[in-house]
Amino acid sequence: MEVFLQTLVAGVLKGGLYALIGLGMTLIMGVMGIINLAHGQFMMVAMYITYALFHFFGLDPYTTLIISMPSLFLLGVLIQKYLLNPLMKVESILPENQVLMTVGIAMVLTEIARFIFSSNYLSVRTSYSSSAFYVGGISFSVALTVAFGFTCFLTISLFWFLIKTDLGRSIRAVSQDSEAAELMGIDSGRIKVITMGIGAGLVAAAGTLLLPIYYLFPDIGGPFTRKAFIITILGGLGSTVGAIFGGLTLGLAESFGATYIGMDFEDLVGLVIFLLVLLFIPGGFRRFTKV
Amino acid sequence: MLKVEGLNVSYGDLQVLWDVSFEVKEGEIVVLLGANGAGKSTTLKTVSSLVKPTVGSVEFLGVRLDRIPSHEVINYGLAHVPEGRRLFPDMTVEENLIVGSLTREAKSKRKKTLEWLYDIFPRLRERIKQPTGTLSGGEQQMVAIARGLMSLPKLIMFDEPSLGLAPIMVTEIFKVVEMVNREGVTVLLVEQNVHHTLAMCDRAYVLENGRITLSGTGEEFLNNDHIKEAYLGI
Numbered sequence: 001m002e003v004f005l006q007t008l009v010a011g012v013l014k015g016g017l018y019a020l021i022g023l024g025m026t027l028i029m030g031v032m033g034i035i036n037l038a039h040g041q042f043m044m045v046a047m048y049i050t051y052a053l054f055h056f057f058g059l060d061p062y063t064t065l066i067i068s069m070p071s072l073f074l075l076g077v078l079i080q081k082y083l084l085n086p087l088m089k090v091e092s093i094l095p096e097n098q099v100l101m102t103v104g105i106a107m108v109l110t111e112i113a114r115f116i117f118s119s120n121y122l123s124v125r126t127s128y129s130s131s132a133f134y135v136g137g138i139s140f141s142v143a144l145t146v147a148f149g150f151t152c153f154l155t156i157s158l159f160w161f162l163i164k165t166d167l168g169r170s171i172r173a174v175s176q177d178s179e180a181a182e183l184m185g186i187d188s189g190r191i192k193v194i195t196m197g198i199g200a201g202l203v204a205a206a207g208t209l210l211l212p213i214y215y216l217f218p219d220i221g222g223p224f225t226r227k228a229f230i231i232t233i234l235g236g237l238g239s240t241v242g243a244i245f246g247g248l249t250l251g252l253a254e255s256f257g258a259t260y261i262g263m264d265f266e267d268l269v270g271l272v273i274f275l276l277v278l279l280f281i282p283g284g285f286r287r288f289t290k291v
Numbered sequence: 292m293l294k295v296e297g298l299n300v301s302y303g304d305l306q307v308l309w310d311v312s313f314e315v316k317e318g319e320i321v322v323l324l325g326a327n328g329a330g331k332s333t334t335l336k337t338v339s340s341l342v343k344p345t346v347g348s349v350e351f352l353g354v355r356l357d358r359i360p361s362h363e364v365i366n367y368g369l370a371h372v373p374e375g376r377r378l379f380p381d382m383t384v385e386e387n388l389i390v391g392s393l394t395r396e397a398k399s400k401r402k403k404t405l406e407w408l409y410d411i412f413p414r415l416r417e418r419i420k421q422p423t424g425t426l427s428g429g430e431q432q433m434v435a436i437a438r439g440l441m442s443l444p445k446l447i448m449f450d451e452p453s454l455g456l457a458p459i460m461v462t463e464i465f466k467v468v469e470m471v472n473r474e475g476v477t478v479l480l481v482e483q484n485v486h487h488t489l490a491m492c493d494r495a496y497v498l499e500n501g502r503i504t505l506s507g508t509g510e511e512f513l514n515n516d517h518i519k520e521a522y523l524g525i
Contacts (some may be wrong), residue, residue: 166393173379173390180377183339185365185393185442 005138007259008252013144015251016151020206021224022231022243023158024199030175030238031195032084034098038106039203040224046072046204047216048113054124061124061212062146068208069201076200079105080193106221113218122216129212147209154205155244158198162240171195175238203228223267230274236284245285249273292317292477293338293369293446298347300330300337307333308501311347315446320468320478322488322509324522325498331481332374334498335448338479339364339371351446366394370444374451374481376435380424384415387423387434391441400443408437411470429460436467446477453484465491485522489513 021043028036046068053059053067083105087098128142162168173181174191182188231250235242250270257269277284293315300308307330315321325331336342338349340361349356354367364371378387388408392401409416412433418426423434432452439447449468453461465487472478482488489495489509497505497518505517512518 166389166398169382169386169390170393172382172386176379176381177377179341180373180379181390182341182361183365183371183373183377184390184438185362186390187360187362 002137003259007255009138009140010144011252011255012248013141013148013251014255015248016148017144017206017210017247018227018231018251019244019247020151020154020209021203021228022235022247023155023240024202025228025232026235026238026240026243027171027175027195027202028199029232030240031171032098032192034102035229035232036196036199037099037102037225037229038079038109038221039199039228040226041106041109041221042072042076042200043203043207043210043224044113044216044218044221045075045109046207047211047214047220048117049204050208050211051117051122051124051216061126061208062150065150065205065208068204072204073197073201076196076198077193079200080196084196085189085192106225110218110221117218119217119219123214124211124216126212141213143212147213150205150209154202158202159240167194227270230270234274234277234284239285242285249285292352293479294348294350295334295338296348296350298334298337298344298349300333300342300344306501308337308344311498311501311503313496313503313506315477315479317445317477318472318475319493320472320480320491322492322495323479323481323498324483324485324488324495324512325481326483329498330501331498332450335371335373335450335479335481338448339369365442365444368443368445370439370442370447372435372439372447372449372452374454376431378423378431378434378438381422383420383422384426384434385419387438388415388441391438392443394442397442401441404441404443408440411467412437429456429463432456432460432464433467436464436471440471440476444476446479447471448479448481450481451483452480453482453487461487485518489518 021039025036025039028034049068049071050061050064053064054061083101084098087101131142132139133142134140162172170181170186170191171194173184173186174188178188227250231243231246234246234249250273253269253273254266258266261269295314296312298308298311299306311330311334313321313323323331323334333342337344338356340356340359344357351367351369356364356367356369379390382390388405389401392398392404397404414430415433415437418430423431426434436449436452452464452468456464461484468478468480469491480488480492489512492509494506494508495512496503505515507515
């Protein structure tokens with residue numbers, strides 16, 4: 001029973017971070033109608049920013065959120081404005097070509113990171129990286145718990161923004177019907193730029209929060225792009241509430257897979273769940289959420 | 292107020308409008324009649340700059356709308372209620388209406404406009420928190436009209452508001468259109484429903500195969516042999 005609860009806690013904490021990764025991808029999917037295959041690479045860039053600030057300036061990893069998130073917001077804005085939006089203006093270019101562009105961006109970001117930091121594994125060791133506290137015999141990793149707290153805060157802020165502000169409503173309007181949104185006076189090009197910024201900013205937070213308990217090398221983006229893709233599909237392409245469920249499901253699946261099947265099968269269990277959802281509930285968790 | 296001159300519009304190699312010209316004066320209800328595929332929706336889309344003409348001009352209160360991006364059109368006081376309603380299905384009734392009032396002036400009067408519209412459409416007040424995807428067709432059309440009015444337009448264009456509605460709803464929708472006009476909003480209405488519209492309009496144009504073939508007052512149209520035969524089935 002204790003092992004089960006321990007696995008559950010670990011899965012939920014990790015799932016929170018996955019939800020944060022999936023939320024950004026889902027927003028981008030909803031508004032742009034494309035899968036951003038550079039999503040994990042955005043996260044990798046944020047992790048290097050955190051690493052550099054920690055290593056050279058001695059900043060606490062969590063403090064670096066106030067730099068990594070705005071930096072990635074800006075990177076997302078510039079990429080959308082100067083690389084992706086121009087592709088949409090050419091009618092003969094299919095939306096698929098924007099996806100190819102994101103693949104290219106992913107490669108360029110990875111190689112720039114390799115150029116600057118080399119391929120070596122790096123990590124950020126803090127006093128709380130491997131410490132834990134206990135509640136009723138169950139251990140909670142301090143770093144993961146703090147990360148979970150930040151994740152909840154960011155998620156609630158995001159939903160408040162999407163539901164209560166005119167800009168947030170405009171983002172939802174464009175994702176539901178972009179031509180009707182144009183008629184309402186919404187500049188969909190501008191909304192796309194802002195959405196890419198927000199998506200990149202959210203995944204930056206996930207990267208920064210993950211770094212104290214993880215390691216870092218230039219190719220780390222790829223696996224996380226894949227995870228983000230799985231979460232977005234699980235959540236039902238474009239559903240924000242679905243992305244949270246998708247993130248938690250993947251976190252729990254990996255956690256239980258690692259405990260009950262074996263550490264090596266962690267990723268496999270996630271992928272099996274992914275296939276099962278595709279087979280038996282196509283459309284993902286969206287049908288249960290309606291948001 | 293709105294002056295459309297010599298519009299030619301093509302989708303790729305396919306030309307759908309030829310030399311379309313018409314005019315809407317302040318305070319009028321003007322109807323654009325035509326069968327499916329005649330180019331009615333394309334005409335309205337060109338007026339709101341969603342589609343750019345190859346030749347011709349759209350002038351509204353002295354502004355060339357064909358030269359500005361579509362999302363700026365609403366700032367000049369022209370609202371477009373599109374064909375098929377095009378609501379934001381996962382957003383509630385109230386959220387849809389709020390998104391209709393993003394221009395600066397409309398935003399400052401948002402609360403008052405909402406109250407005004409809920410008085411006109413009491414049924415929407417009952418459904419404030421309901422996602423519009425779950426409403427009936429008639430209720431959705433009311434939301435679409437109300438959303439168009441939220442921007443406090445000087446001219447509002449309706450693209451087939453009666454499409455797919457039950458006869459009772461159709462009558463109600465046209466009553467709303469007349470009432471909107473009485474409130475001082477100029478109306479450009481695109482319709483296939485000839486009976487209702489000719490009785491209430493000031494002037495009408497007929498669009499056939501992408502060309503304006505006839506224009507006149509509603510009364511002239513009701514007595515016109517061609518109209519009787521082709522649209523009224525008499």
